[in-house]
Amino acid sequence: MTSPAAFAGLAALMGDPARAAMLQALLSGEALTAGELARAAGIGAPAASAHLARLVEGGLVLVHPQGRHRYHRLAGEEVAAAIEMLGGLATAVTPARRWPHGEEFRQARLCYDHLAGRLGVALYGALTGRDWIAPAAGGWQATEVGESGLAALGVDLAAARRARRFACDCMDWSERRAHLAGGLGREIAACCLRRHWLRRLPPLREGDPLARRRLALTPEGARQLDAALGVRLVA
Amino acid sequence: MTSPAAFAGLAALMGDPARAAMLQALLSGEALTAGELARAAGIGAPAASAHLARLVEGGLVLVHPQGRHRYHRLAGEEVAAAIEMLGGLATAVTPARRWPHGEEFRQARLCYDHLAGRLGVALYGALTGRDWIAPAAGGWQATEVGESGLAALGVDLAAARRARRFACDCMDWSERRAHLAGGLGREIAACCLRRHWLRRLPPLREGDPLARRRLALTPEGARQLDAALGVRLVA
DNA sequence: GCGACGCTTCGGCCCTGGGCGAAGGGATCA
DNA sequence: TGATCCCTTCGCCCAGGGCCGAAGCGTCGC
Numbered sequence A, B: 001m002t003s004p005a006a007f008a009g010l011a012a013l014m015g016d017p018a019r020a021a022m023l024q025a026l027l028s029g030e031a032l033t034a035g036e037l038a039r040a041a042g043i044g045a046p047a048a049s050a051h052l053a054r055l056v057e058g059g060l061v062l063v064h065p066q067g068r069h070r071y072h073r074l075a076g077e078e079v080a081a082a083i084e085m086l087g088g089l090a091t092a093v094t095p096a097r098r099w100p101h102g103e104e105f106r107q108a109r110l111c112y113d114h115l116a117g118r119l120g121v122a123l124y125g126a127l128t129g130r131d132w133i134a135p136a137a138g139g140w141q142a143t144e145v146g147e148s149g150l151a152a153l154g155v156d157l158a159a160a161r162r163a164r165r166f167a168c169d170c171m172d173w174s175e176r177r178a179h180l181a182g183g184l185g186r187e188i189a190a191c192c193l194r195r196h197w198l199r200r201l202p203p204l205r206e207g208d209p210l211a212r213r214r215l216a217l218t219p220e221g222a223r224q225l226d227a228a229l230g231v232r233l234v235a
Numbered sequence C: 001g002c003g004a005c006g007c008t009t010c011g012g013c014c015c016t017g018g019g020c021g022a023a024g025g026g027a028t029c030a
Numbered sequence D: 001t002g003a004t005c006c007c008t009t010c011g012c013c014c015a016g017g018g019c020c021g022a023a024g025c026g027t028c029g030c
Helices: A004-015 A017-026 A034-041 A045-057 A077-093 A118-129 A144-153 A157-162 A182-194 A219-229 B004-015 B017-026 B034-041 B045-057 B077-093 B118-129 B144-153 B157-162 B182-194 B219-229
Strands: A061-066 A069-074 A109-111 A114-116 A133-136 A139-142 A168-172 A177-181 A198-200 A215-217 B061-066 B069-074 B109-111 B114-116 B133-136 B139-142 B168-172 B177-181 B198-200 B215-217
Touching: A004 A017, A004 B004, A004 B017, A004 B077, A017 A034, A017 A045, A017 A061, A017 A069, A017 A077, A017 B004, A034 A045, A034 A069, A045 A061, A045 A069, A069 A077, A077 A109, A077 A168, A077 B004, A077 B077, A114 A118, A114 A168, A114 A177, A114 A182, A118 A177, A118 A219, A139 A144, A139 A168, A139 A182, A144 A157, A144 A182, A144 A219, A157 A182, A168 B168, A168 B177, A177 A182, A177 B168, A177 B177, A182 A198, A215 A219, B004 B017, B017 B034, B017 B045, B017 B061, B017 B069, B017 B077, B034 B045, B034 B069, B045 B061, B045 B069, B069 B077, B077 B109, B077 B168, B114 B118, B114 B168, B114 B177, B114 B182, B118 B177, B118 B219, B139 B144, B139 B168, B139 B182, B144 B157, B144 B182, B144 B219, B157 B182, B177 B182, B182 B198, B215 B219
Parallel strands: none
Antiparallel strands: A061 A069, A109 A114, A133 A139, A168 A177, A198 A215, B061 B069, B109 B114, B133 B139, B168 B177, B198 B215
16 A cells, blocks of 8 residues: 555556456466457557556566567466456446356466466365465465475476465455465466366357466366365366 | 456546545545545545545445435445555555555554454464364354354454354455454454554554554553464564 | 568547536535 | 535536557568
8 A cells, every 4th residue: 555646556557448358368377469468458459559568567567578479477476366356346346247257267267377266265275274384474385294295296396486475375256265376376276287187168259358267177186186185176 | 357347447446546545545444424535535525526426336335324424435345355455566566665654554454344464364363273263155154162262352243243244354465365354353353442452553644545544552452362362463 | 681470659539537616405503 | 594514416628548540660481
C-alpha cells in the first residue's frame, strides 16, 4: 500500500479490456510474442505494442527480444497471484453465470507456473500435513523427509532452489485456501506434466483465453499422488 | 475468471484514483458515509456519489442508508483480500520508496475486519500448529481444544459462527503467507481490540488513507498471546 | 542484397468518463 | 412548518487515452 495513486495506477493498468486479455493469456506462464498477444486481445499490432509498453513500464510484464520476435511474460509470481485473485473476485462478484469453463477448471489449472485448484490445495495440504515443508522466513523450506520424498517423485529440487523464492503461499481463489508457489511449486507442476500425471485440456472454443491453463489429472497421476502423498482426487 | 471482460471491468472499477482512495479508506472495515469518502478521495460530493454508485453496482461496496446518511462498506472479505493484495503488488512493483508508513504497518494492521501483518501470520501459524483449527470444506473449522482455547481468550465463537464463513485463508501481501479471515478472524481482531491487546496507532499525517488500519500490540497483548499461543512479537 | 516479416513510432480521430455547479429529494431538528 | 443538512440527479465541459493507417526500423530467409 504505498500511495493510493500507485494502487490506482496498477489497477488501471489491468483494467483495460485489451490489457486484461493479454494478462489472462500470460497467466499460463508461457512467454508469448507481441503478435500472439495482439491476437489474444483482438486488437491490431500498433495498439498491442502500446499496451505492452505500458505493461512493461508498469512492472507487470517482462520482455526479452529474440531475433525479430519479442517474447513477453508476467513479471513474477506475485503478479500472477494478483491477477488470479482478481479474476476470482470477478467471478464471485459478477452475478452472471459463473463457470463458463466448467467445474473442471476448478479441479486443476495452472496459476502462472504452478498448480492451482483443488489439486493445488490438496498438494499443499499434503506437503504441510506430512511435514515435507516447514515454515521459514517469507515462505517455506523443505524438511529432510520432504527432500527425499520430493526427489523420489522426480521433482528437481536444485532447479527449485535457483528460484528467487523456494516456496511460498499463493491464494487459490476457487478454493479460498493457499496453494504452493515459488520454485518448488513450479517444479512440482513441471514434474507432473513431464511424467504425464497431468495433461493439458483442449480449449473449449476458438480463442479461449484460458485454454493454456486448463489441466486434468491422469489416472496414473492420481495413483502416484495418492501413493506418495495421500492426495485423493478423481482423475 | 469468467470472461476477461469481467476481470477488466473489475480492475477498471478499482483503477480510478478517487475510487481507489475510497476503497483504501474502506479497508479498515468501518462503514463510512458518502461525505467522508468524498473527503478521503479529495473530490466533491457529486463525483463521490457517482463513484459510489458504480462501486455498489459493481458489487464491491454495500450501502445501508441510515436517516440522511448513507453508510458504505466493502462487500466482503474477498473484496478486501483482493484490494489488500493489489496494494501489496503496487508496493512490490513500484520502484519508489516502499514504506511510507514505516515498518510498523508491516507488523500489525487491519485487513478489512481481521488481523494482518506479522501478527496475523504468527497467529495463523499458532492456530494451525497447535491444531486449534483443522481444514474443512472451503476453509477451517475449530477443533475441540481450539474451541476451549479460543473461548478462554475471550473470542466470541458464536458470533464467529454466524458469519458466512467461519474461517478461511487470506493472503498477507507483506509476509507472503496466509493469515486468518472469516468470522473467526474478525472475532479474534475484535477480541484483541476490546481487551486492549491491540491499540490503534495515530495517523502519520493529515488525511492518511491508511490511518484507520494501523495497529500495534500492547505489552499486555504480547504477554497474553505468548502465554496462550506461543506468539512472540515485540509490543 | 532484396523481399518478407515482426514490431514500433507517428499522426490523427473519436469517445468514454471524470469533474464541477446548480437544482432537487428526503431526513432531522427546532 | 421551515431551516438545515446529506446526498443525488442533471447538464455541461474537457482531457485522457484507445484505436487505426501509414511509415520506419531491425531481423530473417532465399
